[in-house]
Every structure is written in structure tokens, then in C-alpha cells.
Amino acid sequence: MNDTLRYIMTKIFLAIPILIGITLLAFGLGLIARGDPALARLTVDPDYIPTEEEVQALREEMGLTDPIFIQYGRWISGVVKGDLGESYLDDKPVLSEMLRLLPNTLLLSFMSLTLIVVLGLLGGILLVVFQDRLFDVIGRILSIFIMSVPGFCLAYFMIWVFAQKLKLLPTSGTEPMTAFIMPCLALALSSACLVARLLRSSILGELVQDYALTARAKGLRKSQLVFRHTLRNALTPSVTHIANVFGGFLGGSMITESIFSIPGIGTYALTAINNRDYTAIQGYVLFTGFAFVLVCLLSDLICSYLNPQIRLGRRV
Amino acid sequence: MDIRVEDLYVRFATLSGDIEAVNHVDLTFSQDQITGLIGESGSGKSVLGLTIMGLLQSNATVEGRIFLGERELISLSEKDLCAIRGREIALVAQNPATSLNPSQKVGRQIEEVFRLAGEGKVDSTRRTHELLERMGFSDSERVMHSYPFELSGGMCQRILTAIAVAAHPRWIIADEPTKGLDAVVRNQVYDTFCMVKEQYNVSLIVITHDLLLARKFCDQIVVLYSGRVLEINTAQAIFNNPRHPYTQGLIASLPHLGMRPMPGFSAAFTDQPSGCVFHPRCPYIDEDCRKIEPKLIPVEEGSVRCHRYS
Numbered sequence: 001m002n003d004t005l006r007y008i009m010t011k012i013f014l015a016i017p018i019l020i021g022i023t024l025l026a027f028g029l030g031l032i033a034r035g036d037p038a039l040a041r042l043t044v045d046p047d048y049i050p051t052e053e054e055v056q057a058l059r060e061e062m063g064l065t066d067p068i069f070i071q072y073g074r075w076i077s078g079v080v081k082g083d084l085g086e087s088y089l090d091d092k093p094v095l096s097e098m099l100r101l102l103p104n105t106l107l108l109s110f111m112s113l114t115l116i117v118v119l120g121l122l123g124g125i126l127l128v129v130f131q132d133r134l135f136d137v138i139g140r141i142l143s144i145f146i147m148s149v150p151g152f153c154l155a156y157f158m159i160w161v162f163a164q165k166l167k168l169l170p171t172s173g174t175e176p177m178t179a180f181i182m183p184c185l186a187l188a189l190s191s192a193c194l195v196a197r198l199l200r201s202s203i204l205g206e207l208v209q210d211y212a213l214t215a216r217a218k219g220l221r222k223s224q225l226v227f228r229h230t231l232r233n234a235l236t237p238s239v240t241h242i243a244n245v246f247g248g249f250l251g252g253s254m255i256t257e258s259i260f261s262i263p264g265i266g267t268y269a270l271t272a273i274n275n276r277d278y279t280a281i282q283g284y285v286l287f288t289g290f291a292f293v294l295v296c297l298l299s300d301l302i303c304s305y306l307n308p309q310i311r312l313g314r315r316v
Numbered sequence: 317m318d319i320r321v322e323d324l325y326v327r328f329a330t331l332s333g334d335i336e337a338v339n340h341v342d343l344t345f346s347q348d349q350i351t352g353l354i355g356e357s358g359s360g361k362s363v364l365g366l367t368i369m370g371l372l373q374s375n376a377t378v379e380g381r382i383f384l385g386e387r388e389l390i391s392l393s394e395k396d397l398c399a400i401r402g403r404e405i406a407l408v409a410q411n412p413a414t415s416l417n418p419s420q421k422v423g424r425q426i427e428e429v430f431r432l433a434g435e436g437k438v439d440s441t442r443r444t445h446e447l448l449e450r451m452g453f454s455d456s457e458r459v460m461h462s463y464p465f466e467l468s469g470g471m472c473q474r475i476l477t478a479i480a481v482a483a484h485p486r487w488i489i490a491d492e493p494t495k496g497l498d499a500v501v502r503n504q505v506y507d508t509f510c511m512v513k514e515q516y517n518v519s520l521i522v523i524t525h526d527l528l529l530a531r532k533f534c535d536q537i538v539v540l541y542s543g544r545v546l547e548i549n550t551a552q553a554i555f556n557n558p559r560h561p562y563t564q565g566l567i568a569s570l571p572h573l574g575m576r577p578m579p580g581f582s583a584a585f586t587d588q589p590s591g592c593v594f595h596p597r598c599p600y601i602d603e604d605c606r607k608i609e610p611k612l613i614p615v616e617e618g619s620v621r622c623h624r625y626s
């Protein structure tokens with residue numbers, strides 16, 4: 001237990017420098033992009049040409065001449081208090097704007113995560129149980145096919161079938177809840193197929209390990225062997241992959257959100273990029289970076305739970 | 317209940333060609349005798365053991381017949397084999413360090429055998445404790461809650477043995493039980509197997525290239541080479557009066573007999589010599605040996621596959 005706790009603390013501790021790195025990155029981005037705010041403020045009236053002294057005075061007043069790390073400290077203390085600055089575009093606070101859009105992205109992300117986990121794990125296990133039988137062969141061909149179709153093609157195809165022809169689902173928006181079905185499929189289907197194939201091959205790799213022989217020699221049937229012994233050991237690559245994908249989802253999926261007109265973090269970032277709205281981009285980088293690191297941390301902890309050798313260390 | 321192997325032939329399809337890992341083997345493992353399978357590594361010992369249990373990988377083709385009493389095992393369905401594995405024939409796999417599930421506590425891995433035999437949770441745990449104590453673990457509680465990588469090689473070996481005996485099988489096939497262990501632990505393993513044989517009334521097939529263990533522990537010895545049986549005899553006769561030139565070479569390579577290593581290597585499975593498989597290394601080779609494959613010839617109480625005895 002002690003070892004486990006120490007492992008978790010170490011992992012959390014190691015995440016801290018990465019998080020600090022992300023804040024530096026975001027701050028640096030703002031620094032490069034903002035130009036000279038003092039000059040910008042003094043030239044709001046195009047007819048007025050400020051003198052060099054005036055500009056310099058305002059720079060000092062705004063703290064722009066302070067050493068970089070003091071400026072960083074000022075910025076980060078604002079960030080900690082929830083002040084990510086205002087958008088250049090419409091002067092709305094970046095944080096509250098992102099928080100307003102976040103629920104849609106979160107909903108889409110978690111629905112997609114669920115789909116990937118359920119379909120990927122179930123598919124992987126079934127492919128192994130029916131190895132080299134019809135289900136396995138068809139499943140593998142179908143999954144390759146789905147994986148090779150780009151998400152946006154799948155999206156347009158589904159819109160054509162389910163919305164335009166069958167009129168079962170709304171083409172866009174967030175109301176009613178069924179509107180999320182197609183975006184979720186477009187986002188997650190190919191990842192789910194990939195996870196199923198990944199899991200299949202890692203389970204097959206575990207089935208030829210020495211310990212699987214001992215388990216079979218006890219008289220376990222193949223399905224029992226898979227569920228009781230090999231599945232757990234085979235999960236690590238799939239968990240890591242799912243975490244990477246999910247971390248990406250949390251940053252919003254620009255393409256899917258745009259196609260289905262879902263106002264989320266992804267479309268927010270897209271607008272920000274198109275308008276060179278650097279404060280918004282800065283907030284976005286900060287948010288996605290943190291989300292990604294935390295999801296990866298969580299996946300490390302899950303893997304260490306699955307594989308006690310990681311958390312207890314080898315002590316032979 | 318004897319295990320009778322008739323004209324057994326096992327072939328693996330591999331990228332570099334077919335491997336005939338077991339080549340027309342006829343053998344009887346008598347239930348009252350401990351049989352030792354000896355031979356260099358790669359001679360097909362493990363494959364023979366796994367074939368008896370129906371545990372070969374899918375790239376194997378098996379021909380011939382294996383009888384457990386009246387039942388023929390090769391033609392059995394996977395479902396029927398599952399009922400035989402563990403309960404009638406159990407395995408102590410080679411490589412104890414990797415033969416236990418690394419992410420499951422060893423207690424659960426032993427309990428699983430009792431659970432498969434239909435016992436409840438509480439009973440299984442109790443019997444696991446008893447079993448571990450019988451296997452010489454004084455702190456069975458701690459051992460049960462350990463992961464395999466927290467135990468030594470010798471301990472893992474005893475856990476594997478515990479798993480094998482748990483369901484009181486008629487037969488145990490032990491694959492290289494002393495490999496990679498130091499002298500003290502090898503003796504422990506020997507003691508454990510003596511205890512198992514007495515208390516569980518189980519018949520044993522011991523696969524080993526530890527000749528000293530074979531001499532101490534086995535009644536009958538089978539010498540395998542390139543998937544063929546070269547000599548069968550009582551342990552005493554094999555060690556005191558080895559007949560086959562290969563057996564003679566093996567015995568001469570023992571440390572206390574001068575440790576003279578045998579020249580040469582066994583031929584690759586994909587490129588087997590004609591006639592007698594041993595002829596490229598044999599000091600007594602003559603014309604027939606290159607052309608005609610010798611048969612297994614009965615000589616006194618044993619049998620030997622060599623032209624010199626025909």
C-alpha cells in the first residue's frame with residue numbers, strides 16, 4: 001500500500017513541472033502576440049500621434065518594462081484567480097466564455113469516450129473469443145474500412161442518411177439530446193475500431209505467455225482465460241491510447257463541432273484562430289494543456305492499478 | 317491409470333520450414349513409476365508433455381494416439397480436455413518466474429483451482445492456506461497476498477506445484493522443475509516432489525536435463541534426441557550401463573565423471589540427417605548408420621535405437 005501511495009505521489013509530483021511548462025508556453029504566446037499594448041492603447045484615436053515619452057510613460061505605468069518573470073507572476077496570479085483576460089474581439093472574459101461552451105464539449109467527449117470504451121473493449125474481446133472464425137474476419141475487415149474513412153466523410157454520410165433521407169436525427173445544433181448522436185459517432189467510431197484491434201492483438205500476445213499456459217493447464221476454457229487472466233494484462237496499451245484520444249476530445253474537435261454546428265471549445269478556438277484573438281488562444285492552450293496532462297495522469301494511475309509491477313516495483 | 321503414447325508425431329509449421337518436434341514416439345508411462353524425460357534443450361521434451369495435455373499452440377499438427385486409461389486424448393473435444401486438465405493431468409510449467417500471472421496475487425491463482433473444482437470461496441481460501449503450509453511455506457498468509465514478482469524463483473516453483481496438486485490429479489507433468497535454481501533450492505524442489513508423490517499418490521512425468529535429479533528421483537528414464545526416443549531403461553541401468561552412444565555421452569558429461577562435453581550439436585529440425593539422427597556426432601558410426609534409420613530394439617529390460625544392438 002505504501003509503495004502504491006508513493007507511486008501516485010511521484011506521478012502527481014512529476015506532472016507539476018509539465019503544468020508549469022504549459023503556463024510558460026501560454027504566457028510566451030501572449031507575449032509574442034500582443035505587440036506593444038501601450039502603443040496600441042495610445043493609437044486608438046488614429047489622428048493622434050503620441051510622442052515617444054508618452055509611450056514610454058504608459059509602458060511603465062502598465063508594467064511592461066518590468067522583468068519578464070514579474071510580468072509572468074502578475075499574469076499567473078490572475079490566472080489562478082480565474083482571470084484569463086478578455087477577448088480582443090468582443091471584450092468578453094475568456095474564462096466565462098469557455099465555461100459557457102464547455103458543457104457541450106464535455107457532453108460530446110464523454111459520450112464518445114463511453115462509445116470507445118464499450119465498443120472497443122467488447123469488440124476486442126469478441127474478436128479474440130471468435131478468433132479466425134467468421135465474426136473475427138468480418139469484424140477485422142469492417143474495422144479497417146471504418147478506420148480508413150475520415151471522420152468528416154462519415155459525418156456527411158450520416159447526415160445524408162439519418163437526417164436527410166430517414167429524417168431520424170437533427171442535422172445540427174444541440175437540441176434535442178439526440179443531436180449529439182451523429183457527432184459522437186463521427187468522432188469516436190474509428191477510434192473504437194482502432195481500440196478493438198489494438199486490444200485483440202494485445203490479448204493474443206498475452207495468450208501465448210507462459211502464465212497463460214499455467215492457467216490453461218488448470219482446465220480454464222478460452223473465454224475464462226481471457227476474462228480472468230489475459231484481459232487485465234492486455235489493457236495497458238488500449239488505456240493509454242484511449243486517454244490520448246480523450247485528452248484530445250476535451251480540447252474540442254474543431255471539425256466535428258463545426259460540421260454539426262455545436263458551440264463548443266473547438267469552435268471557440270477555431271474562431272479565435274481565424275481572428276488572431278490571442279488572449280482567447282492563450283486561454284485555450286492553457287485549458288487543453290491542463291486537460292491533457294490530467295487525463296494522462298489518470299491513465300497512468302489506471303495502468304498502475306492494472307499492473308501491480310509498475311506501482312510496487314520489481315523486488316526479486 | 318497408465319498414459320500410453322502410440323506413434324506420436326508433432327509437426328510445427330514455421331516460416332523457416334516444418335519442424336518435426338516429436339517423431340513417431342511410442343512410450344508407456346506407468347502409473348507406479350516416475351518417468352524422467354531427459355535430453356538436450358530443443359529435443360522435444362516440453363512439446364511431448366504439452367501434447368499429452370492438448371496444450372500445443374495452433375501451428376501444431378498432431379498425429380498418433382495418446383491413451384489415458386481407455387480414453388484417447390487427441391480425438392477429445394476442447395471441452396472434454398478442459399475437464400481432464402488440472403483434474404486428471406496437471407502441469408508444472410517450465411520457467412516458474414514467468415509461469416504465474418504477474419498481476420494476480422498468488423493466493424487467488426491457487427484458489428482458482430479449487431473454485432474450478434466447484435468449491436465455495438471460503439473453503440477455497442482455507443484449503444489454499446493448508447496447501448501452502450504443506451508446501452513448506454510457514455507464512456502462508458503473507459505468501460497468499462504476494463504477487464509472483466515479490467517471490468523468489470524457488471517459491472514460484474512451489475506455488476506452481478501447489479497449483480498442480482490442488483485438484484488431486486492422477487498425473488503431474490513437471491517441466492524442468494529445477495532449471496535455473498541453485499543447489500539448495502534444487503534440493504528443496506526435490507523434497508517437495510517426494511512429499512507430493514507420497515501424500516498425493518500421484519504419478520509423475522519429470523522433464524529435465526538435470527541428470528542428477530533424474531537419477532535420484534526417477535524409476536524409468538526416457539532419452540529423447542531430435543524428437544525421437546533413443547533409449548528407455550530403468551534409472552539404474554541408464555546411469556550404470558548406458559547403451560546408446562548419445563546416452564553414454566550425456567552420462568560422461570556429468571561433473572563427477574570428468575565432465576567431458578559431447579562434441580557437436582544436434583542438427584537443425586529443418587535439416588535432419590539421413591539414417592540415424594545421431595550419426596553426425598557418433599563415435600561408432602559405420603556405413604548403415606548414414607542410410608538406415610535404426611529401430612527401437614529391446615535389450616534386456618530396456619530398449620535402444622542403435623544398429624550396434626541389432
Ligand SMILES: Nc1ncnc2c1ncn2[C@@H]1O[C@H](COP(=O)(O)OP(=O)(O)O)[C@@H](O)[C@H]1O
Nearest residue numbers: 328330335337356357358359360361362363373
Ligand atoms: N509453437 C511452436 N512453433 C514452432 N516451433 C516450436 C513450437 N514449440 C516448440 N517448437 C520447437 O520444437 C522443438 C522442441 O522444443 P521443446 O519441446 O520446447 O524442447 P525442450 O526439449 O527443450 O523442451 C524446438 O526446436 C522448438 O523450437
Ligand code: SF4
Nearest residue numbers: 592595598605622623
Ligand atoms: S545407429 Fe550408428 S550412428 Fe546411430 S547411434 Fe548407433 S552407432 Fe551411432
Ligand SMILES: [Mg+2]
Nearest residue numbers: 361362410492
Ligand atoms: Mg522445455
